[in-house]
Amino acid sequence: MSCEVKVSKEFESKVDETITHYPVSKRSASLPLLHLWQEEFGYVSNQGVEWIAAKLDLQPINVYELVTFYPMFREQPAGKIQFRVCRTLSCALAGGYELFDHLKKNCKIEGDGHHGPAVSPEGKYSIEFVECLASCGTGPVLMVNDDFYEQVSNDKANELVKKYG
Amino acid sequence: MSCACKNPFNHDLATENTPMVNVQIDGEWVQVPKGMNIVAAAERFSKFIPHYCYHPKLSVVGNCRMCLVEMGTPKMDANRQPILAADGKPEIGWMPRPQIGCATQVSEGMGIRTNSPLVQECRKGVMEFLLINHPLDCPICDQAGECKLQEYSFEHGQSNSRFIEEKVTKPKNVDIGERIVLDDERCIMCSRCIRFSKEFAQDDVLGFTQRGSHTTLAVYPGKRLDNNYSLNTVDICPVGALTSKDFRFKMRVWFLKETKSICTGCSTGCNVLIGSRESEVHRLTPRENEEVNSLWMCDQGRLGFHEIHDENRLTTPLIHGVKSDWNTAITQLAHQLQGFKPEQIAIIASARMTNEELFLLSGLRKALGGESILCDIISRTGVADGILRSADLNPNTHGAQLLGIANSGKLEEIRSGVTKGSIQALLIFNETPGEAGISLESLKKTALVVNLGMRLNGLAHYNLPSSSFAEKRGTMINGKGRLQRLNRALSAPGQSRDDWEIIRDLKAAVGGGNGIHTVEEAFKAMANVVPAFKDLTIHKVGDLGIDLTLSNSLV
Amino acid sequence: MAIAETRLIFKHIDSPGYTNDIDCYLKNGGYSTLRKAITMKTAEIITEVKTSGLRGRGGAGFPTGVKWGFIDPTKNTKPVYLICNADESEPGTFKDRQIIHKDPHQLIEGMIISCFANNVKLAYLYIRGEFPEGAKILERACNEARAKNFLGKNILGTGYDLEIYIHRGAGAYICGEETGLIESLEGKRAYPRIKPPYFPAVLGLYMSPTIVNNVETLCNIIHVLQMGGANFAKLGKPNNTGTRVLCVSGDVVKPGYYEFEVGALTLGQLIYEVCGGIKNGKKLKAIIPGGSSAKVLKAGERYKIKQKQADGTMIDVDLALEDIPMDFDTMAAVGSMAGSGGVIVMDETRSMPECLANISEFYAHESCGQCTPCREGSLWMKKITTRIRDGKATVEDVGVLKNVADNIAGRTICAFGEACSWPVQSFVTKFKEEFETVAGNGAKK
Ligand SMILES: Cc1cc2nc3c(=O)[nH]c(=O)nc-3n(C[C@H](O)[C@H](O)[C@H](O)COP(=O)(O)O)c2cc1C
């Protein structure tokens, strides 16, 4: 399969360095490479799958199996600002569902966002439920992109929308 | 015993020096090879433990949980010696949790219960889980009759469904390969097909996408399950998720008559079952023979049978293109042949013919003049794939050599003889002049051209319709020197006859009869004069064949 | 606060001025235990760990010394790998995150010592994907340790080489199960392996002997060596030694993480004294004591159990819920488990069907889908619990639900089967009436 996608030199050297972390089996670098790809391109396209497979001497299906297994990998772009709200019990007891609905309304997002991002019409925001983020004592919690926030009240959520928006 | 073909695993076979251990299966003490898994070990004593994901030739993953059994190990005393019960046998400490039979290896003093109430309850539970998201389309499913889901649910399941939720929907009718269609809703995610493709066919093309209940068998977009072994996945799929386009919707399997035979697609000689109904072959499936093909066959071989039902197949004897009858054809032909000197006659035979046919042919040759008659076969070579397919695409090269029909270099002489015109009578058996490299012009100049086979030769003066591999009984010797048997699954169409009969009759017309009335007798006559077949009969060849390199001196 | 914490692992966490860089760690005596360890024979270290009685903090409570002992360096010709399980995903558990963010060098030092003890040359730290910040902190910590020659080639001049790499997961709970983690680390779907034959100690990462330990467990190694195995064993109770970080969430006044000697306090003390009682003056209804997989305990329940006395004799005791000491053995004896130390508290206003529906959704989403009972059963349980919660069910559905769970537990490839069915079995059994009532009416909001 041809991989005509062009990646930057820096990207490729980051990838090559990462592969050295797995001297026994290059295949182990699959997840790290998928992370790198998603950080660089926003989501994992088929091109990404094929590029990584070629890099690691794998079949594309070997990589695609991972993209669809691990919820953090996306096959489509998410919003520029991504909310990931904890859905699990302790946060739910602390108002996680209410927070989710509030944010959805605030960012005018349709779609349910139960595992898999629902994106706002102009593509600016996306929101999804994720499972326990290991901060259950300070629920409800959420992540905005890679940043983590605890005890997020509706007011705090409004601030966050402003801050990142 | 090891398998002649390269299986990644052979869980059902024990190596020769494996020690035996005493194991209690359902209360009875028996001896089984140490380390064998419980499913394979129990099977040796006709205890069938239902299973889906386990396959004796593939890696063990233990994902279906259908083979759960109760298992125990001997109770030990303070000195780590087994405590003996009143009957002198070890007392067994049963594990509270069921264990999977496919991944549990037998050891000394082990106890196994294959059908206890707990085991039955486990099976019932697993069956229910497998069925809740399974579409109820058995009436239109090709697998019906061979479906392990249907079969086990009848034996181990419960009749009424408690599942009232919406079923998970998945892709149906997915075109994943040239020859294969996938129905993901029927898939029970046993991963047999994935493991087969990767481990046996060396084509890591299948995989699971999504997760949990939504797990979906798939190929990567743009990739296809097209390898030459793809149809074996249809055989090993325990349900009707993978189906053969060739066989799809054509026939209910329970109507099929299955005849044990061999594939004649190459010199491997894979053992097969010919699935036929009345006058039609519907499929070939591999038949287990650890010395040859284990449980597999290639797609080319499997689908090669279609020429049998070619609508242009020759089915009536023709003399100068005019329909005739056998009596006339044989008498006239014999008469005509006798008008040629041996040097003017040549025989192009085929290493796709059986030993019996070739033996009778050598008799005909003798009757017509013997050694001075040029005689050879057409060799065919492809590429050995390192899996099953051999480079020699003729199934019976050894036989043709042994019986003096294949004479290396003679084909070239025949070709030039025909071109020069020194050969005036050319007898072609199950081959075409084109493949022999003989031009049409030179053929046109030849006084007598005889064609025996399934296909018409427009330039032949005599066209004699004969039988396909599925229509005949006889023997062949594969590339490794194994004598194997073909059996007749159906009768040849129209006036077509068995090749050996036609040759015998021709020989009788030329040089007198030989008292051979059956193919068994043909074999017997052959065994009397050919040392490699000494003391053998077709019957003795059996379903699995005989290694001639061991029993008789095969050259 | 009536009962004082014993902070061993969390000693520095949240203390004013304590930062997560190596200088701060060194100032507080960091890496001195490593210096001590490298002067010891590896067998001596393993003996200390065995003597300490330390049990794994990842959930199963398996004795760490015994686990290490499975790897026989004399018989084994393959390299040994060590993996730190930092996948922390069990709902209700939030201790490893704190260590990683606030005291990463404690973990790295614990890992290096453990690797040294088991002659490991290559180790991985598998951190869940949702900790991007944590991964960065750990990367930096490794680099700092490398710069100081605590890690890398010829560590502190001993000739011992070790590399630790940080490996990020990508959002799958099942990567916490050690063989699923190994598959994931090999670049595959995190399908847990069948055991036998794939015990990590024998056929682990790359089919080589592999030790998998939890973050907190590995931190404990430092303290075992610092105070000596025998002294460590004096903390807590026999067979339940050391300290334990308890994570409390849900309807209490002061949720959070607290560290105590194992079994030093009761569930009642934890909730009413340490955590300030139930929020808003409400009453207790139920407690999940060891992460969401643990069987629920119901307010007002009493447990008749056998308890081991100091002199080794067993006596029958009758315990109220509040009197259960927080240790591995008692939690098991009352029919639940200490698990990962995540305590989730639910007050009297909470609908049990609603809580269970939430938990069941988690497990339906996280089942890897490899084996039949869990793959099909987890989603089925979610569908039934959701209907019960919404009042679109019948009394019979409650029975079916319980039976589905019974058909999963004990019959799957990995312990996720129990993890998803134990909550169902316990909620449905203990709150049967509520489930049956709600089934036809829906959960009150
Ligand atoms: C479904 C499941 C999830 C698990 N998740 C975790 C986890 O997130 N972190 C962890 O340390 N152990 C987890 N475990 C336990 C690990 O399999 C393993 O027992 C543990 O990492 C061993 O470390 P320890 O002996 O130090 O406790 C999980 C087990 C199961 C069955």
Ligand code: SF4
């Ligand atoms: S398609 Fe058939 S063989 Fe393949 S995983 Fe599904 S059920 Fe098993």
Ligand code: SF4
């Ligand atoms: S390998 Fe040869 S004998 Fe076997 S199925 Fe293929 S063609 Fe037939």
Ligand code: SF4
């Ligand atoms: S029990 Fe569940 S999580 Fe574990 S292997 Fe089976 S399907 Fe996967």
Ligand code: FES
């Ligand atoms: S439940 Fe939300 S962080 Fe654990």
Ligand code: FES
């Ligand atoms: S046959 Fe044993 S688990 Fe599938």
